[in-house]
Amino acid sequence: MPVAQTDTIIHAPISKVWEVMMDVDRYSEWNPFVIRIDCESALPQVGTDLILHVRFSGSARVMKEHERITRLEPPAPRDGLEHALLEYQFLGPLHALFLVRGKRQQTLQSLPEGRTRYSSYERLYGLLAWAAPMAMVQDGFERHAAALKQRCEATNP
Secondary structure, eight states: OOOOEEEESSSSSSHHHHHHHHHHGGGGHHOSSEEEESSSSSSOOOTTTTEEOOTTTTTOOOEEEHHHHHHHHEEEEETEEEEEEEEEEEOSSSHTTTEEEEEEEEEEEEGGGGGGEEEEEEEEEEETTSSSHHHHHHHHHHHHHHHHHHHHHOOOO
């Protein structure tokens, strides 16, 4: 089953990283992969539908991906550290026909000295999952993580 994953250490507190991740109206200012998010509600919440405008590296074309938030866990203490989670599920015709399914998880974990570990993971499954452009998705996840790190560190007081 195809997988894309990445993680990075961000020199900013988990609350700052979460704030940037949840400010979907400002993605166009910093994110080179998910360049815009259309959100059906003012604040993202479980069950909210999203349209992600995705630009793969080296392409001028923007793809629209229909997603639904399935888990949203703001920073909260667990095992002596703070953790947070944003998960959304790929929807659309390929999903409805059981051809490609997947959920992207973006997790945060607080670290000492005001740092945060950001991780992103998605595994696709279904009859056509093998045909997904996972090298391009992997590259997008890596560019997204690097841009999130840069955004949070630049705006961290």
